[in-house]
Structures are given as C-alpha cells and as structure tokens.
Amino acid sequence: MINVTVWNEYRHEKESDEVRSVYPEGIHEQLKSFLKDEFTVHTATLDEPEHGLTVEVLENTDVLIWWGHKAHQDVSDEIVNRVHERVLQGMGLIVLHSGHMSKIFIKLMGTTCDLKWREADERCHIWTVDPSHPIAEGLGECIKLEKEEMYGEHFDIPAPEELIFINWYEGGEVFRGGCTYRRGNGKIFYFQPGHETYPTYYHKDIQRVIKNSVRWANPTANTYPTYGHHQPVVPIQKK
Amino acid sequence: MINVTVWNEYRHEKESDEVRSVYPEGIHEQLKSFLKDEFTVHTATLDEPEHGLTVEVLENTDVLIWWGHKAHQDVSDEIVNRVHERVLQGMGLIVLHSGHMSKIFIKLMGTTCDLKWREADERCHIWTVDPSHPIAEGLGECIKLEKEEMYGEHFDIPAPEELIFINWYEGGEVFRGGCTYRRGNGKIFYFQPGHETYPTYYHKDIQRVIKNSVRWANPTANTYPTYGHHQPVVPIQKK
Amino acid sequence: MINVTVWNEYRHEKESDEVRSVYPEGIHEQLKSFLKDEFTVHTATLDEPEHGLTVEVLENTDVLIWWGHKAHQDVSDEIVNRVHERVLQGMGLIVLHSGHMSKIFIKLMGTTCDLKWREADERCHIWTVDPSHPIAEGLGECIKLEKEEMYGEHFDIPAPEELIFINWYEGGEVFRGGCTYRRGNGKIFYFQPGHETYPTYYHKDIQRVIKNSVRWANPTANTYPTYGHHQPVVPIQKK
Amino acid sequence: MINVTVWNEYRHEKESDEVRSVYPEGIHEQLKSFLKDEFTVHTATLDEPEHGLTVEVLENTDVLIWWGHKAHQDVSDEIVNRVHERVLQGMGLIVLHSGHMSKIFIKLMGTTCDLKWREADERCHIWTVDPSHPIAEGLGECIKLEKEEMYGEHFDIPAPEELIFINWYEGGEVFRGGCTYRRGNGKIFYFQPGHETYPTYYHKDIQRVIKNSVRWANPTANTYPTYGHHQPVVPIQKK
Numbered sequence: 001m002i003n004v005t006v007w008n009e010y011r012h013e014k015e016s017d018e019v020r021s022v023y024p025e026g027i028h029e030q031l032k033s034f035l036k037d038e039f040t041v042h043t044a045t046l047d048e049p050e051h052g053l054t055v056e057v058l059e060n061t062d063v064l065i066w067w068g069h070k071a072h073q074d075v076s077d078e079i080v081n082r083v084h085e086r087v088l089q090g091m092g093l094i095v096l097h098s099g100h101m102s103k104i105f106i107k108l109m110g111t112t113c114d115l116k117w118r119e120a121d122e123r124c125h126i127w128t129v130d131p132s133h134p135i136a137e138g139l140g141e142c143i144k145l146e147k148e149e150m151y152g153e154h155f156d157i158p159a160p161e162e163l164i165f166i167n168w169y170e171g172g173e174v175f176r177g178g179c180t181y182r183r184g185n186g187k188i189f190y191f192q193p194g195h196e197t198y199p200t201y202y203h204k205d206i207q208r209v210i211k212n213s214v215r216w217a218n219p220t221a222n223t224y225p226t227y228g229h230h231q232p233v234v235p236i237q238k239k
Numbered sequence: 240m241i242n243v244t245v246w247n248e249y250r251h252e253k254e255s256d257e258v259r260s261v262y263p264e265g266i267h268e269q270l271k272s273f274l275k276d277e278f279t280v281h282t283a284t285l286d287e288p289e290h291g292l293t294v295e296v297l298e299n300t301d302v303l304i305w306w307g308h309k310a311h312q313d314v315s316d317e318i319v320n321r322v323h324e325r326v327l328q329g330m331g332l333i334v335l336h337s338g339h340m341s342k343i344f345i346k347l348m349g350t351t352c353d354l355k356w357r358e359a360d361e362r363c364h365i366w367t368v369d370p371s372h373p374i375a376e377g378l379g380e381c382i383k384l385e386k387e388e389m390y391g392e393h394f395d396i397p398a399p400e401e402l403i404f405i406n407w408y409e410g411g412e413v414f415r416g417g418c419t420y421r422r423g424n425g426k427i428f429y430f431q432p433g434h435e436t437y438p439t440y441y442h443k444d445i446q447r448v449i450k451n452s453v454r455w456a457n458p459t460a461n462t463y464p465t466y467g468h469h470q471p472v473v474p475i476q477k478k
Numbered sequence: 479m480i481n482v483t484v485w486n487e488y489r490h491e492k493e494s495d496e497v498r499s500v501y502p503e504g505i506h507e508q509l510k511s512f513l514k515d516e517f518t519v520h521t522a523t524l525d526e527p528e529h530g531l532t533v534e535v536l537e538n539t540d541v542l543i544w545w546g547h548k549a550h551q552d553v554s555d556e557i558v559n560r561v562h563e564r565v566l567q568g569m570g571l572i573v574l575h576s577g578h579m580s581k582i583f584i585k586l587m588g589t590t591c592d593l594k595w596r597e598a599d600e601r602c603h604i605w606t607v608d609p610s611h612p613i614a615e616g617l618g619e620c621i622k623l624e625k626e627e628m629y630g631e632h633f634d635i636p637a638p639e640e641l642i643f644i645n646w647y648e649g650g651e652v653f654r655g656g657c658t659y660r661r662g663n664g665k666i667f668y669f670q671p672g673h674e675t676y677p678t679y680y681h682k683d684i685q686r687v688i689k690n691s692v693r694w695a696n697p698t699a700n701t702y703p704t705y706g707h708h709q710p711v712v713p714i715q716k717k
Numbered sequence: 718m719i720n721v722t723v724w725n726e727y728r729h730e731k732e733s734d735e736v737r738s739v740y741p742e743g744i745h746e747q748l749k750s751f752l753k754d755e756f757t758v759h760t761a762t763l764d765e766p767e768h769g770l771t772v773e774v775l776e777n778t779d780v781l782i783w784w785g786h787k788a789h790q791d792v793s794d795e796i797v798n799r800v801h802e803r804v805l806q807g808m809g810l811i812v813l814h815s816g817h818m819s820k821i822f823i824k825l826m827g828t829t830c831d832l833k834w835r836e837a838d839e840r841c842h843i844w845t846v847d848p849s850h851p852i853a854e855g856l857g858e859c860i861k862l863e864k865e866e867m868y869g870e871h872f873d874i875p876a877p878e879e880l881i882f883i884n885w886y887e888g889g890e891v892f893r894g895g896c897t898y899r900r901g902n903g904k905i906f907y908f909q910p911g912h913e914t915y916p917t918y919y920h921k922d923i924q925r926v927i928k929n930s931v932r933w934a935n936p937t938a939n940t941y942p943t944y945g946h947h948q949p950v951v952p953i954q955k956k
Contacts, residue, residue: 088828088873090610108827111805111900116947125711127392127413131700132568132663140701141393142711153366153405154380154942156805156901159878161640166392166405166413170712172950174366174405174413183828184873185610222609223618225871230833233603233620233889234648327589327634329849347588350566350661355708364950370939371807371902379940381950393703395566395662400637401878409951411711422589423634424849461848462857464632469594472650472842472859473887605870605891619871631844631883632858644870644883644891652844652883652891 005061009068010045034207063092066099088184092217097194116152122170124148135212143205149195187217244300248307249284273446302331305338327423331456336433355391361409363387374451382444388434426456483539487546488523512685541570544577566662570695575672594630602626603646613690621683627673665695722778726785727762751924780809783816805901809934814911833869841865842885860922866912904934
C-alpha cells in the first residue's frame with residue numbers, strides 16, 4: 001500500500017473565516033479524506049516540529065503532497081534540503097496550486113516558477129492534452145470548475161517532460177496546469193487547481209487526478225545508481 | 240539567402256467571393272508579399288503540373304510552407320512521398336492552419352492529426368509559453384486576433400518536441416497552436432492561425448512568427464548520416 | 479489481466495538450423511513462455527490468415543509485441559492500417575529489435591527508422607539512463623549481453639519522448655536502445671535486443687524489461703476524445 | 718557581434734606542470750583563441766575580484782562559458798545567484814566537462830548532476846544523434862578523441878530537452894555528452910569533453926561544437942514576460 005504524506009501550510013484555515021468555511025479541518029484533512037480509502041495517509045503541517053517532516057516521516061513516505069501559499073519563507077532550508085534529497089532518492093512529489101512558489105519546487109525546477117494570477121471567480125476549463133497518460137485515467141475531455149483562481153502564462157518552469165493538462169480561463173489566459181518532471185529517481189507532478197477559498201478539492205475529477213498522480217509517482221524499485229570513481233566494465237585495450 | 244517555396248491549395252480563393260475579398264491573389268501571394276523582402280520566395284499550387292512541386296523545385300527549396308484545406312485528397316501520393324523524402328534530407332516544413340490534415344503532415348506525425356473546430360468569429364489569444372525560442376523572437380507575451388477559427392484539444396499529434404504557443408478561444412477551448420518537430424534532418428513547425436475568411440496573414444505578429452520559423456527551419460549543413468552495414472569503428476577484441 | 483498478443487514473423491526459425499537451435503518453437507513461443515505467468519498471452523504469425531491479426535484478435539489485445547525482420551514487405555497494408563488504428567485507440571505496442579523497420583513502426587514514427595548494423599558477436603552493454611521509469615523497474619545499472627547484433631547511430635527516429643536505455647557496443651558505437659512514444663491514445667516502446675541467432679530472450683533482465691513494458695503500455699481507461707465540429711463549451715459573448 | 722565571457726577556474730594550470738604543458742596560458746585562453754575570430758571574447762577567472770563576474774561584466778555578456786573542476790565550493794553563492802538571474806533573463810550558458818558539478822549548473826538543473834568517472838587514457842567516440850540541430854552543424858557522424866576522461870551513466874540530470882551527442886568509451890560506458898536545456902529566457906548547453914590533461918580544446922570539431930553552441934545560445938530578443946497580479950485580458954462576464 002502506498003504511503004502518502006499530505007503536507008499543508010495550514011495557516012489560511014486558522015486565520016480566515018472564509019477559508020475555514022470551505023476547509024474547516026484544513027486542506028490536508030480534505031485531501032486525506034478522499035485519499036485514505038486507497039492509500040495509507042499521514043498528514044504534516046508547517047507549525048509542527050520540523051514542519052512534521054522528520055527524517056523518519058520522510059523515510060516512510062512514498063509520495064509527498066505539498067500545499068503551501070503565504071508562508072513559503074517560513075519553511076526551513078534544512079527541511080527543504082531533506083525533502084529534496086528524498087525526492088532524488090525516489091519519493092514522489094505532488095505539488096498543488098500555490099505550491100508552485102514553494103522552496104522545494106523552485107529548488108527542483110531551477111527557475112523562479114513565477115506566473116500571472118488573478119482572483120475573480122472565473123470559470124476554469126482543464127483540457128486533457130495527453131489522454132494516454134495514467135494521470136488522466138478515467139477523466140473526460142475537460143474538467144470544468146465554476147470558480148478557480150486564474151494562473152496565467154508565462155509560467156516560468158522548465159518545459160514539462162509531459163504536459164497533461166492545459167487550463168482555460170474566462171478572462172483570456174491559458175496555463176500549463178498539469179505537468180510532470182523526473183529528478184533523480186523521483187517523479188514530480190504539478191497540478192494547478194486548489195485556491196483556498198473555492199471548494200476545488202471536493203470536485204470528484206480533481207480528486208481523481210490527485211489519486212492517479214499518487215499511483216504514477218510511487219517510487220520505482222531499483223538499484224540506486226552508483227556515482228564517483230568507476231572501474232572499467234571491461235579491460236581497456238592499451239595502445 | 241534562404242529559398243522558400245510557398246505552397247497553397249488555391250481553390251477557396253477561386254470559388255468563394257468571401258475568401259477572394261480577403262486574399263484576392265491567393266493566400267500564397269499574401270504570404271510571399273511579406274516573406275520576399277528577406278527570403279527568395281517561389282510559389283506553387285495544387286492545380287499546377289506535379290502541384291508545382293517538381294524534383295527540381297524541391298531540390299532548390301530550403302523551407303516549404305504548406306497551406307491546404309478542402310482538397311488534401313487531391314494531392315498525389317507520389318508528390319507527398321517526394322516532399323517527405325526532402326524533409327528527411329533536411330528541408331524545413333512550415334505547416335499552417337488547416338494543413339494539419341494534409342497528407343504530408345499526417346505522414347510525418349504518424350497520427351490522425353484531427354482536432355475540434357468551430358467557425359464563430361471568436362477572439363483568439365496566442366500566448367507564448369517558450370519566450371526563449373527563436374520562433375518567438377520579437378513578440379510580446381500574447382498575440383490577439385479579433386477573429387479566428389477555433390481549433391480545440393484534443394489535437395491528435397505526438398507530444399510537440401517544443402511547445403511555443405498555446406491558443407485561447409472565447410468559446411472555452413485551448414489549443415497547442417505552435418509546435419516544433421524534427422524528422423530525419425528536417426525541422427517542422429506547425430502554426431495554427433490562418434482561416435481563409437479572416438485577414439490573419441495581414442497581422443504583423445503573425446507575419447513575424449512565420450518569418451522567424453523560416454529562419455529556424457533552414458537546413459543544418461551536415462554530413463548526411465550513413466545507414467546499413469557498418470564496419471567496426473575500432474577492431475573488436477575477440478575473447 | 480492484461481491481454482498480450484505476441485506477433486512473430488516466424489520465418490527464420492523455419493529456414494535456418496542456426497536460428498531453430500536457439501528458438502526451436504519460434505521466438506514468439508519463447509516470449510510467451512516468460513510472459514504467460516503474468517499475462518494472458520496469445521500468439522500470431524505472418525503466415526497465418528490475416529497474419530493472425532484479425533479484427534477480433536486486435537479488439538481483444540491490450541498490448542501487441544512485434545518481432546519481424548526479413549519479411550516486412552510481406553505484411554499487408556490492410557493489416558498495418560488495422561494495427562495502426564488500434565494503437566491510436568489505445569492498444570500498447572512493443573517493437574523488438576529488427577521490428578524497427580516494420581511497416582507499422584515506420585508508419586507511427588514518420589521517419590525511415592534506419593540505422594547502422596553489424597553482426598560480429600560483440601559484447602553489448604545496456605545502460606539505464608532513466609532509473610525512475612517503470613520500464614527500468616528491478617534492474618541494475620547495466621545489462622550485459624555477451625553477444626548482440628550491433629545497432630548504431632544515427633537511428634532515424636523522432637527524438638524519443640522518454641529515453642530509458644542507451645546501448646554500448648564493443649566495436650565503438652552507441653545506440654538509443656530503449657525508447658518510448660505516445661501516438662493517439664496508445665503507448666509505444668522500442669527495445670533493441672533480440673537478434674535471432676543469439677539467446678537474448680532467455681536473459682532474465684531482458685525478460686524483465688519486456689514484462690515491465692507490457693505493464694507500462696497497458697491502455698489507459700479514458701473517454702476517447704471527440705473530433706470535428708464542436709459546439710461552444712460556453713456561450714460566446716458577441717461584440 | 719555576440720559577447721562571450723569565458724570563465725575558467727584557472728587553478729590546475731598554476732599548480733600542475735602536466736596541465737600547464739597542455740594549456741600554458743590557461744584553458745580560458747585556449748578557448749578564447751578559437752572563439753575570438755567570430756565573437757567578442759572576454760575572460761574571467763575564479764581568483765579575480767568577484768571571480769571576474771561583476772554586474773557590469775554579466776550585463777555585457779550574451780553567452781557565458783564555464784569551466785571549473787576542483788574549486789566549485791570556492792565560487793561564492795552571491796556570484797552564483799547573480800549568474801543564475803542573468804541566465805533566467807536570457808544569457809546563454811555553455812557548461813564544459815567538469816563544470817557539471819558547478820554550483821550554477823546544479824542550481825539550474827535541480828539535481829546532483831553526479832556521474833561516474835575514470836581517468837584511463839581511453840578512446841572516446843562522440844556520436845551525433847540529432848544531426849538536424851544547429852549545434853551539430855558541419856560535423857560528421859562521430860568525433861573521435863584518442864584520450865578523454867570517462868564520464869559514465871547514470872548522469873543525474875533532468876532528461877535533456879534536446880540530446881545531441883552520446884559518448885562511447887573504450888572501457889564499456891556511455892554518456893549523454895551533449896545536452897540542451899532552457900531555463901527562464903536562457904539557453905543552456907552541457908558538453909562533456911575537456912579534461913585538463915588532454916589537448917581536447919585543440920581539436921577542430923570540438924572547437925566547432927563550442928562555436929555552434931555559442932550561436933545557438935545567443936539570447937532571443939523578446940519582451941521579458943510579466944509576472945504577478947494580472948488584469949483581465951478581456952472583461953470577465955459575470956454570472
């Protein structure tokens with residue numbers, strides 16, 4: 001059974017009645033609620049010791065889901081480096097919505113990961129452009145959200161290794177809303193939906209994408225490569 | 240100087256007053272008009288002998304631009320194979336708008352190249368998602384067309400090697416509107432805009448993209464690879 | 479359970495004592511022998527009616543494995559088109575060794591798929607360059623074959639969407655030996671090893687790669703996209 | 718004219734007679750010697766103030782070439798961040814040989830960039846796998862070096878956006894030896910050859926690849942994208 005750790009900044013929910021009205025127990029608990037039937041789910045939040053991401057927790061995590069927004073700078077570099085190392089070792093990482101500006105995502109991408117944004121209760125259509133991808137399994141052609149925060153191009157990321165979803169927004173923008181990457185032995189999926197004031201994580205198709213992505217990001221069982229000085233695989237014929 | 244051949248089906252313009260009012264001398268002549276200052280431009284059309292694409296013409300073409308729509312089936316397989324061979328040898332190919340269903344594009348892609356479409360005088364926004372690409376040189380962030388035919392996902396193409404533009408349409412769709420591929424020694428660029436009843440090819444930024452793409456698709460001067468039975472590069476050490 | 483059809487040209491084995499000594503019942507039976515514990519395996523060969531690939535057989539095939547070499551031209555275009563259509567619908571396709579020049583692979587790639595080759599009993603090292611990929615699951619860093627036919631670059635294929643293995647040959651060449659592609663809804667994997675006079679398909683790691691690739695290529699359950707004329711997803715605001 | 722800054726660690730040459738005998742004036746001067754006919758070339762080295770990479774120098778650099786090996790840790794984070802920012806703004810970056818472990822390359826890649834290595838005076842064959850790429854212009858199929866340090870897979874980098882060269886080594890390894898990436902508005906090329914004790918940078922084809930890569934990495938003139946809060950491109954139709 002895949003071990004999932006859902007990490008949430010968990011501050012909006014404490015400070016805002018509006019957000020709390022949507023996610024009374026926190027975004028992490030809502031994510032856990034639909035993941036726990038299929039996966040072993042653990043949660044962790046920013047204000048726990050070590051942000052809830054101890055060495056032991058990460059060693060027991062196959063896939064880490066990350067939701068953060070207003071307090072990216074409060075995440076300690078030590079924990080970011082610890083998560084980074086685990087991803088390179090093979091842990092899957094699912095970065096949601098405003099997590100695009102998290103230290104861990106920026107460290108893995110090598111770019112600013114910046115974008116355009118607007119809060120205007122806009123309709124959002126999420127089109128599948130790679131129907132053969134397992135992360136798109138069971139979906140129709142388009143997921144329609146009545147309201148989502150607009151994220152617009154240019155999204156300053158490396159070209160996705162696989163582009164699965166493209167978002168349309170009422171106000172005139174598009175966005176590469178579902179992107180995969182591999183770093184070291186780890187698989188990474190960025191998925192745009194999930195503004196804290198909208199009930200996005202109650203939407204069945206959004207839940208399905210996240211569940212699909214956890215299965216996809218589950219570590220591949222491999223001999224970890226060796227690096228450094230290397231003996232010849234065959235004797236070298238000297239001239 | 241780059242030798243460009245602009246190929247146009249050239250039937251809409253003869254049969255439709257509406258199209259002729261936009262492109263009185265044919266789409267090929269309008270394309271030639273803004274290309275000829277920088278490139279050596281030749282034109283060819285469907286109803287000429289060999290569709291204007293004789294062996295000699297292709298041998299003297301560095302980059303071929305293709306516009307076709309209603310008569311894809313009237314292009315002979317012999318000429319399609321001739322163009323295909325030249326692309327693999329290194330000739331650049333720029334496929335415009337409804338050329339996505341041309342025999343040559345389908346043969347190079349290996350898929351149906353089908354898509355959704357709608358004629359509804361919709362606004363179209365073409366967003367640059369790869370600002371570093373030479374095909375995007377000199378552009379702003381977004382090209383806005385007051386009217387363009389909607390082309391929507393799923394676009395049944397192989398994942399683009401480089402995705403440069405994504406289109407937004409008023410009606411709710413998105414489209415991968417600027418895509419590059421390499422086949423053999425040849426570079427290929429597909430660009431969505433150019434419905435025959437709209438003045439798209441009079442738009443300065445659309446013209447700029449096409450000019451940029453010709454420069455990008457110009458053949459790379461190389462020793463053509465050898466294939467088949469191959470002598471050892473070094474003596475094989477027998478065991 | 480995944481339904482696999484193993485297609486083999488099955489002529490070398492009938493005509494050559496040397497090949498028959500390695501694969502007495504045919505390459506297809508050897509492939510079936512290690513696949514059947516995990517998958518439902520059916521076989522088909524060139525000289526059966528419709529090459530054994532009837533509409534019914536293909537409709538009941540999730541993943542098709544293809545081994546062909548000397549008789550590519552004897553495969554009828556009608557069957558090639560039937561297989562092509564099924565791949566675009568979602569059927570996985572695993573192309574082995576000399577299948578790189580099969581009509582179906584060439585049709586899907588859009589290039590010549592040509593390469594350099596040499597039979598010289600050379601050692602071949604197959605290095606994993608994407609250890610996170612499920613097709614590499616359970617492997618070490620390098621598969622060593624005492625003898626394999628050399629296939630060398632330039633390999634005239636589109637840039638692989640995922641490059642998983644690179645081959646080293648004693649004589650001085652390299653080769654992109656494990657490549658994935660997606661076409662339509664179908665997943666495609668090309669894997670180099672398998673010359674008919676060597677016992678390659680008895681090698682446990684080669685068997686593992688093929689089994690991994692079948693799991694990877696299994697169709698994704700999706701609503702097949704719709705194409706053609708499309709109604710607005712949202713009403714278009716006229717100006 | 719393209720402004721190139723060649724950065725060299727420049728310590729091996731001062732400390733080792735063997736290295737000095739190959740590059741008496743330093744690797745940077747040898748690189749400059751064949752670049753200066755075509756480009757405006759400036760040099761900078763580690764032990765200069767600000768490592769020779771002042772704000773002014775970088776503002777006047779179109780393409781930065783980086784050679785470092787034993788003193789990566791002596792490069793200050795402040796300068797690394799300065800170079801990083803310039804790359805994202807559009808400055809090209811050519812990373813040579815042991816520069817794969819430089820702070821700037823690691824920061825842009827998001828991985829360890831580690832690999833296998835061996836010094837054994839091995840023959841190295843550099844095969845072109847993307848003959849259409851401008852960085853391969855004017856080359857044959859294979860560059861043969863009598864001696865080069867072996868760099869072997871797994872090379873812990875993100876999958877290259879374009880893989881142009883694959884290296885073969887006498888001892889049995891392969892390596893992705895010529896890789897391109899885009900980060901922000903900047904183009905990046907990694908090229909493997911250039912061990913300090915071998916005369917690699919005197920080889921005409923190696924020089925040609927580096928010159929080609931400078932032309933390719935030259936910044937694209939664009940409106941730099943805007944990020945952050947964004948007004949609607951079109952009025953949003955409220956429901």
